[in-house]
Amino acid sequence: xxxxxxxxxxxxxxxxxxxxxxxxxxxxxxxxxxxxxxxxxxxxxxxxxxxxxxxxxxxxxxxxxxxxxxxxxxxxxxxxxxxxxxxxxxxxxxxxxxxxxxxxxxxxxxxxxxxxxxxxxxxxxxxxxxxxxxxxxxxxxxxxxxxxxxxxxxxxxxxxxxxxxxxxxxxxxxxxxxxxxxxxxxxxxxxxxxxxxxxxxxxxxxxxxxxxxxxxxxxxxxxxxxxxxxxxxxxxxxxxxxxxxxxxxxxxxxxxxxxxxxxxxxxxxxxxxxxxxxxxxxxxxxxxxxxxxxxxxxxxxxxxxxxxxxxxxxxxxxxxxxxxxxxxxxxxxxxxxxxxxxxxxxxxxxxxxxxxxxxxxxxxxxxxxxxxxxxxxxxxxxxxxxxxxxxxxxxxxxxxxxxxxxxxxxxxxxxxxxxxxxxxxxxxxxxxxxxxxxxxxxxxxxxxxxxxxxxxxxxxxxxxxxxxxxxxxx
Numbered sequence: 001x002x003x004x005x006x007x008x009x010x011x012x013x014x015x016x017x018x019x020x021x022x023x024x025x026x027x028x029x030x031x032x033x034x035x036x037x038x039x040x041x042x043x044x045x046x047x048x049x050x051x052x053x054x055x056x057x058x059x060x061x062x063x064x065x066x067x068x069x070x071x072x073x074x075x076x077x078x079x080x081x082x083x084x085x086x087x088x089x090x091x092x093x094x095x096x097x098x099x100x101x102x103x104x105x106x107x108x109x110x111x112x113x114x115x116x117x118x119x120x121x122x123x124x125x126x127x128x129x130x131x132x133x134x135x136x137x138x139x140x141x142x143x144x145x146x147x148x149x150x151x152x153x154x155x156x157x158x159x160x161x162x163x164x165x166x167x168x169x170x171x172x173x174x175x176x177x178x179x180x181x182x183x184x185x186x187x188x189x190x191x192x193x194x195x196x197x198x199x200x201x202x203x204x205x206x207x208x209x210x211x212x213x214x215x216x217x218x219x220x221x222x223x224x225x226x227x228x229x230x231x232x233x234x235x236x237x238x239x240x241x242x243x244x245x246x247x248x249x250x251x252x253x254x255x256x257x258x259x260x261x262x263x264x265x266x267x268x269x270x271x272x273x274x275x276x277x278x279x280x281x282x283x284x285x286x287x288x289x290x291x292x293x294x295x296x297x298x299x300x301x302x303x304x305x306x307x308x309x310x311x312x313x314x315x316x317x318x319x320x321x322x323x324x325x326x327x328x329x330x331x332x333x334x335x336x337x338x339x340x341x342x343x344x345x346x347x348x349x350x351x352x353x354x355x356x357x358x359x360x361x362x363x364x365x366x367x368x369x370x371x372x373x374x375x376x377x378x379x380x381x382x383x384x385x386x387x388x389x390x391x392x393x394x395x396x397x398x399x400x401x402x403x404x405x406x407x408x409x410x411x412x413x414x415x416x417x418x419x420x421x422x423x424x425x426x427x428x429x430x431x432x433x434x435x436x437x438x439x440x441x442x443x444x445x446x447x448x449x450x451x452x453x454x455x456x457x458x459x460x461x462x463x464x465x466x467x468x469x470x471x472x473x474x
Contacts, residue, residue: 040068044097051094063097070096074266081270087295087320091268093311103265107283108151108194109258110187111331134289134302135254138398138416140167141288142174144315146308148220151194155182156306157256157284158201162210164254164288165338166232168416169359171377171397175340177232178216185225198256198284199333202237206335209233235337243321243329246287246301254304255287258331259319264305269313271295273320279327287332288316295320301328352378354385355423360411362394362419367404374402377418385422394419 044064048055055063074090081089095103135141141164147156159177167174183189186204187196209231216228240246240255249255261283263272271294289302299321309315319325350357357377367389374380377395380402384393390404398416408421 040071044068047092047097053097066099067097070266077266087273088263088270088318089268090266093266094307095265098265100262100265103262104282105193106149106151107261108147108153108196109282109284110154110195110197111258111281132290132292133250134291135164135168136288136302140164140174140398140416141254141304142176144304144309144311145179145218145306147179147306150183150191150220152179152183152191152196153306154194154196154198154201154284155179155186157198157286158182158205159210159213160286160304160306161198161254161256161333162202162205162232162234162335162338164286165234165335166340168253169336169338170340171359171416171418172340175232176213177210178213178218180218180223181211181216181225181227184223189225190222191220198258199237199239202234202256202333202335205232206234206236209341230341232341233339234335235339236335238334238336240332241330243324246329246332247290249332249334250287250290252336253334255332255334257285257287257303257328257333259283259285259303259328260326261285263326264312264317267312267317269317271298271300271318271320272325273298273323275320275323275325277326279324279330281327281331290321291318294318298322352381352420353424354381355420357381357418357420358411359417360419361417362392362403362405362409362411364409365392365405365407367406370403371396371401372404373400375400380418381420381422385424385426388426390422392419392421 041064044067047053047067048060048063053063071092074092074096077086077090080086095106098106141160145156145160147153156179159179159182163174163177166172182196182201182204183191183194185208186201188194208227210233211228212230212232215230216226238249238252240249246255246257258281260278260280263274263277264283273295285306286304287301288304290299291302292299294300295318300318301321302316302318304316305311307315319328324330367387372383374383374395377397380393380395383402384390384404387404389406392405392408394403394405395401395418396416397418411419
């Protein structure tokens with residue numbers, strides 16, 4: 001009975017409060033039940049204290065009225081959720097006493113550069129992923145962070161996508177990068193009013209690099225732009241504007257997107273599935289996965305927010321795929337070919353014992369009985385070298401599957417994949433790359449030979465990567 005009275009209070013308060021959401025309160029008709037009124041006033045007082053809000057007396061009355069109205073909306077929505085009419089539930093968040101306009105101003109997303117360095121087509125992406133992709137489960141995403149009072153969602157989305165890109169490109173744990181540097185050095189260069197776009201921020205990271213969080217920590221305030229010297233960089237940026245393009249991009253790594261965040265004001269969990277919601281973009285977040293059959297048989301996107309790990313589903317939320325809900329898929333950007341300080345990077349490519357190890361996949365032309373198990377990427381390459389029928393290979397760097405191949409299919413971009421062609425000689429002959437003895441070439445003097453385009457004074461052995469030495473010292 002008491003719960004029913006509380007519902008009636010919220011509904012009554014919602015109709016009794018007369019104000020425009022961006023203006024002040026003009027009238028509030030109090031209900032008759034003093035006990036319930038006392039409960040809601042006490043609840044709002046605790047809410048203000050918990051979220052460290054400071055209001056004048058007039059502001060306090062206004063925000064209390066908004067809070068009561070929001071509670072009514074939450075209760076009405078959750079009745080629909082329990083009846084199976086909507087896919088997500090609502091809860092009281094730190095935004096519950098804000099108008100929609102106040103909430104939007106706190107986000108800080110601006111639509112900016114829509115050009116791209118490249119396009120990831122479905123034909124250029126590894127097909128070894130199943131229907132479910134989750135970069136968190138593969139260990140390529142760090143902890144969820146909190147932008148707090150600053151309008152810097154774009155900065156947090158940029159670092160989140162770049163941290164994942166570094167981890168995938170270099171096959172390392174994700175670093176923690178500096179949002180404060182982006183906030184200090186770009187756009188308004190302020191905490192509030194903030195505002196910026198992820199595409200431009202990714203491009204800035206390509207040109208300038210992003211410092212570490214440890215060397216340039218987040219202060220939730222204005223700062224002075226500087227550079228601590230340690231720089232993680234993106235090697236380029238890919239842009240998309242459909243959900244199909246977003247899926248292809250996600251197969252390669254986490255993707256920064258712009259969305260309408262209005263339903264997130266009170267999101268508690270579940271799948272946002274209302275295609276009738278506005279697609280106007282005002283918030284930047286990072287898509288980290290896709291989950292099959294998660295709501296009424298439909299797939300859904302798994303998205304990382306920047307409101308802390310305690311928000312909603314461990315800092316994440318889910319949105320139904322295929323209906324452009326809240327503008328999802330309309331504006332997507334991702335960094336690619338990321339690198340670390342001190343020369344780390346180059347897509348993670350390096351010389352292996354039997355040929356180049358590349359950060360890519362080589363789908364197709366598998367030998368029978370694939371995949372096999374390998375302890376690491378070098379072990380996978382060695383297994384290929386030891387099999388005379390194997391000319392190239394691919395390795396799941398987030399697991400231990402190894403694919404040996406009869407041919408040399410082309411390399412394509414893919415997260416958690418490394419591959420290569422055998423170029424070391426077998427029994428004095430060439431693997432995938434021909435005989436590795438130092439060759440006499442026409443452009444070299446008669447007493448010299450060449451190895452990978454350089455002339456040498458000894459008829460020795462060309463190691464993978466072009467280094468000349470005795471074969472046993474490769």
